[in-house]
Amino acid sequence: MGNLRTFTVVAAAVACGACESTVAPPAGDPFVGKWTCDETRTLTFATPTGTPDASATTRYSLVVSSTIGNFSAYAQDEAGASCKLDYNEMDKSAVLVSGQSCTDGGGMTLTYKMGTADITTAGLQTNLAFDFSGTIAQSGSATAVDATGSGTITSTCWKVYTTGGGAGVGGGGW
Numbered sequence: 001m002g003n004l005r006t007f008t009v010v011a012a013a014v015a016c017g018a019c020e021s022t023v024a025p026p027a028g029d030p031f032v033g034k035w036t037c038d039e040t041r042t043l044t045f046a047t048p049t050g051t052p053d054a055s056a057t058t059r060y061s062l063v064v065s066s067t068i069g070n071f072s073a074y075a076q077d078e079a080g081a082s083c084k085l086d087y088n089e090m091d092k093s094a095v096l097v098s099g100q101s102c103t104d105g106g107g108m109t110l111t112y113k114m115g116t117a118d119i120t121t122a123g124l125q126t127n128l129a130f131d132f133s134g135t136i137a138q139s140g141s142a143t144a145v146d147a148t149g150s151g152t153i154t155s156t157c158w159k160v161y162t163t164g165g166g167a168g169v170g171g172g173g174w
Helices: 002-006
Strands: 033-047 054-067 070-076 082-090 093-096 101-103 109-120 123-137 144-161
Touching: 033 123, 054 144, 082 101, 082 109
Parallel strands: none
Antiparallel strands: 033 054, 033 144, 054 070, 070 082, 082 093, 093 109, 101 109, 109 123, 123 144
């Protein structure tokens, strides 16, 4: 569980008013706005050998801005590392643009293999699959070790507000 905190990339998002764009979103875009999300992250370690799978649930805020047919989701983790993921939007569904990765404040890199986002009656539902690599602190030890593996993130989000324009997060929270 302590390993998860080392590389929580999509957690504890906080909107940054100074980072707001002046580009207005498409009228009625259901993804645009600020969301509060409950995330479940599951990790399967390839190395170090023998490291048990880990899972954690966190709550974070997500800020989504949009242009026609696309949107960007901005997040910032507790360590201050920010991440922006881009999606291709199709009505109330979206698919993660391929080739994206983010590095957390601890130096762990998540390389996304696939992702979806859907507007449902429950709100915004997201699913991500990724590979990870970097260093992690071992439980009960001050020594960091190299770690690799794969993981998934599932989130359920509810809208806090709809922005008047595209918004981003930077400096210093999906």
